[in-house]
Amino acid sequence: MAGIAESTAIPKLAVGERRQMLEAILDPLAYFRRCFAEHPGVVRVHMGPGLPPQQVLINDPAVLQELINRDTDGGISAPGHLNTLLAQVVGDRSIMLLEPAPHRKRRRLLMPAFHGERLRAYGELILGLSSANLADLGPGDRFDARERMQRITMGVILTAVFGLHGGERHGRLQTLLTLITQLQTGRLGSLLLFWPLLRQDLGPWSPGGRLRRLQTEIRSLLLQEIAERRQALADDQAGADVLSLLLACRDEQGQGLSDDELHDELLTLLFAGNETTATALTWALYWIHRQPEVRQRLLQELEGLGDQRDPETISRLPYLAAVVNEVLRIHPVAMLLFPRLVEEPLNLAGHRFEPGDVLIGCISAVHWRTDLYPEPQRFNPDRFLERSFSATEYLPFGGGARRCIGATLALYEMKLILANLLGQYSFELCPQSDRPIQPVRRGFTLGPERPVRLRLA
16 A cells, blocks of 8 residues: 555546536547646546546546556456446447456457457458459449448458358448448437437437337347358358357357347347448558558558468558557547456556546557657658557557457458559549548547548549
């Protein structure tokens, strides 16, 4: 307890609670800048309407390092109930909302589907889907980059994760999932997320009514697919997709996942692996074509492969990896780490925290730190070739026990899609997209404030 007494109390942001919440919802990046301009490192805030009142926002890597270490050392937990807002998108039984012990068990079941041989098996699929997606375009045609990237990443999810290879159900799910993604990440997305009144079903033309009907039909189709796949597993005809793997998973007691748990995990994989990856790819295409020297270096690196353009070789290209890392640094799709709950008085890197404090790492603000990233608003992939960053200096997928389970797949997918598109096509930014584009809130995530439009040269 002596260490606690000697540590520094956390300063409080001198802004009213209601104003803080509104600014955090409507303009989160400006809010984060305000927080750390007044109190660098750590600051007491009141930004999350679904969280307990003792909220602390953090952008100090030293504090985050000790915080994440506590995932295993004790004194801090990462309880799922602190993320209940996510239930609107991923369901109540998602891995994201599980308490620590069941979360660890579920994570052990899911991890093999996103690593090793399973990951490599997706390579040719990703290349094929990215090639087919732009096959209808000719020289001079213009397109919305985010819309096209969503088609590719949706195809990866439906094929590699859900195991759907064409057919009526595949087509209907693709349509419905696209519609619900647009609703949840469009202009109404943030309002639907934070204002329950708008989620009320007031008829088929109300936002809440449209959302409810989309969710109901998607659930029905997914449960039909799960039932058919259970029968295929019983008949010893299981596929190699993630859903088949999940159906075959068993815990130490021999228990598998229920239909409701499988449904919510599929929604989680859709949320984490479709919209987020498509948005990151959109930012990548924007920056690559705003800075011709970046595009030229990428093309030179790809040309150096010669005929060895297999997925594994592409995924190991150093400059391509640096470009992807810089995209995720300057535009992390997620803004915040999973909240942690302080369970006993403790000192983290010289700061005193009390039981009941909810500690939230700010990914965006860590990535703005000038001591880590000189000229942080400049897109500069070379910074990832010149030095390595620790897991709490660069954390686009979160960290610790709650790090995104699909991070490796997302990086792999981004590299393959970018390499394939740049190797096959020549693009240029349309005039309206050649001006600076700022990130804005899109539901839980950040995305471009206006469409990124490209022209096929």
